[in-house]
Amino acid sequence: MANPSLADVINRSQHHGWAARIVNQQIFWVFLAAVFACLALTVLTDSFATERNLFNVTRNFAFVGIIALGMTAVIASGGIDLSVGSTLVISAMTVSVIMSAGMPFWAGCIAALAVSLLVGAVNGVLIAYAKMPPFVVTLGMLSVARSLAMVLSDNKMIYEFGPDHDFLLWLGGGATFGLPHPLIIMRVGNDSDEILQKAH
Secondary structure, eight states, rough: OOOHHHHHHHHHHHHHHHHHHHHHHHHHHHHHHHHHHHHHHHHHHHHHHHHHHHOOOOOOOHHHHHHHHHHHHHHTTTTOOOHOOOOOOOHHHHHHHHHHHOOOOHHHHHHHHHHHHHHHHHHHHHTTTTTOHHHHHHHHHHHHHHHHHHHHHTTTOOOOOGGGHHHHHHHHHHHEEEEEEEHHHHHHHHHHHHHHHHOO
């Protein structure tokens, strides 16, 4: 019996039912595993399926999702950035130090954006102009940014954030209509990204 040609294989795969196409997707099994884990934790523990815990899970997921919005562009273009976590740390520490010194929230945000842009600019120059491998550059920046964050905070935790202390806690830990603010920010960022993509 002759081996099927590539055209035959493609033709057969196109005539599979929708169920077979879904099962063949990796995301289906990831989603199934997540559902199974949630059901198991709900049955085995009393604290998982509570309103407070679901709020915390959703809020913490949103923080990762916001970072993923920027990382998507990097990965889609064939790049890699190992320093994104450390950039987040030094940005957060910049906001914390400036606000704890008595300055307003907006000043901390501007300073954090400037620091993040500086980190990105250094990475970009070394990769694009010095022709250094992105893996090496961002791995080095990972250590540099994290070390600078420790120096900036004097290796101490910061708990007080000046006159806008309550606003910062409300923005990062509060909710509107039951939705965590970070989740709302992630959705706005995602919609803005889609609009910019369609514009191009």
